[in-house]
Amino acid sequence: MKAPYLFNRLATALFLCSFVAAWSFPLGLVAQSLYGTPTKGGGTVKVTGTSDLQEWSLTSAAPESQGLFGFNGENQLLSVSSFRFSLKAESLKSGLRAMDRKAYQTLRSEKFPDILFVLDSVVVVPQQTDQYLIHATGGLTIKGVTQTISLDLVAKVLSDGSIAVRGTKELRFSDFYMLLPSFIGGAIQAGNDLKVAIALTYNPQVSARRQ
Numbered sequence: 001m002k003a004p005y006l007f008n009r010l011a012t013a014l015f016l017c018s019f020v021a022a023w024s025f026p027l028g029l030v031a032q033s034l035y036g037t038p039t040k041g042g043g044t045v046k047v048t049g050t051s052d053l054q055e056w057s058l059t060s061a062a063p064e065s066q067g068l069f070g071f072n073g074e075n076q077l078l079s080v081s082s083f084r085f086s087l088k089a090e091s092l093k094s095g096l097r098a099m100d101r102k103a104y105q106t107l108r109s110e111k112f113p114d115i116l117f118v119l120d121s122v123v124v125v126p127q128q129t130d131q132y133l134i135h136a137t138g139g140l141t142i143k144g145v146t147q148t149i150s151l152d153l154v155a156k157v158l159s160d161g162s163i164a165v166r167g168t169k170e171l172r173f174s175d176f177y178m179l180l181p182s183f184i185g186g187a188i189q190a191g192n193d194l195k196v197a198i199a200l201t202y203n204p205q206v207s208a209r210r211q
Contacts, residue, residue, distance in 0.1 A: 032081070035163060035202035036066035043165075043200035045087055050191040051183075058092040058103055065200060067119065069163065077132050077157060083119035102181045106173070108143050116141040120148070130157040134165075142176040153198070163202040170195055 037043055042064070048057040067083030089109035094100055104110075119138040127133055134153040139146045153167035171194045173180055182189040 032068040032070040032079070034066060034205040035069050036205045037064060037200055038203055041201070043198070045092075045199075046197045047092065048195045048197070049193065052188050056094065056099065056190070058094050058100075060087055060091040060093070062091040063087050063198075063200060065202070066205065067202075069202070075157070076126065077124055077155065077163075079124060080119070080122045080134060080136070083122070083136070083138075085117040087115040089113055089115055098183075102183065106143075106178050106181045112142075112144045114141075117149075117151075127154070131155070132157075143178055145176040147175055161204055165198070165200045165202065167198045168195060169198070 042062075044059055044061050045063050046057055046059045048055060050056070063085065064087070065083070065085040068079075068081045069077060070079035070081070072078055089107045089112065090100075090104055092100070092103060094103070107115075117138055117140045119136055121137045123135045125133040125135070132155045134155050136151045136153060137148065138151070140149045149169065149171075151167060151169050153165050156164045158164060172192045173190070173194065174192055180190050180192060
């Protein structure tokens with residue numbers, strides 16, 4: 001009597017373990033790989049806005065980012081996790097020193113040198129071959145103020161194994177309690193609305209896709 005009983009208990013335990021494992025990992029996931037932007041040529045972040053006089057822009061060519069990208073056996077992107085993005089505030093340049101100084105004053109870059117985004121949740125939606133829509137939600141910190149934002153990005157897996165990520169996001173100075181920059185004693189003032197364009201390239205740091 002004991003043997004059938006123990007067998008049934010063992011079978012039940014194995015079934016429960018299999019059930020938990022199936023729901024604990026994305027379907028078809030083979031492994032996750034760490035990807036990051038290279039020190040040089042990793043991409044750009046461009047911020048554009050308006051003023052009483054004309055449109056203006058600031059561009060950084062030194063963003064830093066990394067995250068875990070999960071693929072299945074067919075090399076299809078299934079998940080993104082442990083994702084972080086950072087940018088030195090003073091890496092943003094307009095080509096005009098006076099404007100750069102005003103931007104750094106607005107960002108209070110001496111006290112808060114980094115702009116940071118940390119991922120909280122993500123949904124990956126296939127669009128076409130090797131291209132995916134990434135709907136990300138996370139905390140964006142500017143000038144020491146953190147706000148939860150949603151961000152839609154398009155990721156394309158390239159033939160060399162790298163991942164190109166593109167997207168735009170509309171923000172406002174007031175979202176992060178920043179005073180609107182002004183020039184010539186307040187005669188010219190920036191508008192509240194901002195547009196951020198992101199273009200990043202991620203290279204594999206640890207290859208673990210194929211097993």
